[in-house]
Amino acid sequence: MNTLMRGCDEESLRLGAQLIKQGGLVAFPTETVYGLGGDGLNPHAVQAIYAAKGRPADNPLIEHIADYGMLELLVQTTPEPARRAMEAFWPGPLTCVLPATARVPRAVTAGLDTVAVRWPEHPVAQALILQAGVPVAAPSANASGRPSPTCAQDVWEDMEGRIPLILDGGPCRVGVESTVVAFSGERPMILRPGGITREALESLLGPVDVHQSALNALQEPSAAPSPGMRHRHYAPKAQVTVVRGPGALERMLAAYDACQAAGGVPWLLISEMARSRCGERRLMSYGEGAAQLAAHLFHSLRLIDAKGATHIYCLAVDPQGMGLAAMNRLLRAADFDVMDPQEEDGR
Numbered sequence: 001m002n003t004l005m006r007g008c009d010e011e012s013l014r015l016g017a018q019l020i021k022q023g024g025l026v027a028f029p030t031e032t033v034y035g036l037g038g039d040g041l042n043p044h045a046v047q048a049i050y051a052a053k054g055r056p057a058d059n060p061l062i063e064h065i066a067d068y069g070m071l072e073l074l075v076q077t078t079p080e081p082a083r084r085a086m087e088a089f090w091p092g093p094l095t096c097v098l099p100a101t102a103r104v105p106r107a108v109t110a111g112l113d114t115v116a117v118r119w120p121e122h123p124v125a126q127a128l129i130l131q132a133g134v135p136v137a138a139p140s141a142n143a144s145g146r147p148s149p150t151c152a153q154d155v156w157e158d159m160e161g162r163i164p165l166i167l168d169g170g171p172c173r174v175g176v177e178s179t180v181v182a183f184s185g186e187r188p189m190i191l192r193p194g195g196i197t198r199e200a201l202e203s204l205l206g207p208v209d210v211h212q213s214a215l216n217a218l219q220e221p222s223a224a225p226s227p228g229m230r231h232r233h234y235a236p237k238a239q240v241t242v243v244r245g246p247g248a249l250e251r252m253l254a255a256y257d258a259c260q261a262a263g264g265v266p267w268l269l270i271s272e273m274a275r276s277r278c279g280e281r282r283l284m285s286y287g288e289g290a291a292q293l294a295a296h297l298f299h300s301l302r303l304i305d306a307k308g309a310t311h312i313y314c315l316a317v318d319p320q321g322m323g324l325a326a327m328n329r330l331l332r333a334a335d336f337d338v339m340d341p342q343e344e345d346g347r
């Protein structure tokens with residue numbers, strides 16, 4: 001298949017909307033990461049999404065909407081806390097898991113009786129959904145298991161030859177995916193941390209739980225409340241190691257040097273402030289603070305991979321605010337390889 005990469009002018013948007021109406025797939029920008037969209041009411045289009053990504057069939061998709069009429073097509077009921085969260089954070093990087101109607105194809109929910117819905121903020125995403133006139137089912141537009149794409153070039157790397165159209169809307173602002181929240185229990189529960197922080201949700205709704213898989217490997221894969229958490233995620237080709245605890249910077253530099261001496265090609269992913277302490281070592285700076293780490297993590301992993309790295313070392317950040325989403329993605333990219341002398345079973 002020939003893949004077109006186009007800007008986001010009116011004609012390209014019209015072409016994208018037409019493709020979606022006909023059951024085709026379009027990669028498009030959102031404020032979080034690029035999505036791989038198809039008609040969310042058409043089971044064949046949904047199947048094509050799984051095929052293009054090589055995505056396991058048990059990992060359900062998010063339906064993207066651009067008005068409340070589309071929400072009514074998809075969900076049976078909206079509990080009060082979910083309604084308030086939607087009013088406060090939509091359009092934006094919040095995904096609500098709610099009871100699904102019979103209109104939602106089984107392939108979207110992977111057989112669950114709930115559906116995940118989000119109203120993205122990005123104007124191109126909204127225009128595409130409105131012109132297509134249907135909810136758009138869209139996972140992140142990466143090949144399954146790879147870091148999510150945060151620019152059109154990253155989508156091209158994974159999807160060239162597999163889909164007809166990529167809409168290039170420049171780099172994504174947030175850089176990690178939406179926050180997925182379930183509203184079925186007594187308290188709302190964050191199943192996947194993301195662009196809306198726990199603190200922001202709590203200031204609106206009171207206490208919000210965070211599923212223990214946010215920062216820990218699942219002991220029992222079948223216990224995943226969000227099936228996507230069972231699978232290996234966000235993995236670059238290089239081995240990623242997260243370093244935390246006392247003296248983390250010095251220990252990271254020592255690990256780098258040992259890797260180098262053993263014939264490896266180590267890289268550091270590091271904050272702007274720490275870079276001057278790393279000497280002549282190979283490094284990439286993500287900027288400063290957790291939100292910048294979140295914004296640049298996926299693209300940095302891809303860039304460092306392209307340089308032929310065998311190992312990538314990155315310091316942990318405090319899991320507060322956007323730090324929770326950043327650490328969730330970083331730990332998964334590392335397959336939970338953590339150097340921490342305070343954890344007896346840390347390695």
Ligand code: TXA
Nearest residue numbers: 032034035060061114115116139140177178226227228
């Ligand atoms: O920001 C985002 O959310 C991006 C952009 C494109 O909107 N999309 C995205 O989709 O990240 P994806 O497919 O990569 O991740 C969807 C997540 C998975 O962890 C999946 O398991 C979870 O949402 N999910 C979907 N439906 C669910 C459901 N009914 N119950 C629990 N989790 C669900």
Ligand code: MG
Nearest residue numbers: 139140141148
């Ligand atoms: Mg994804």
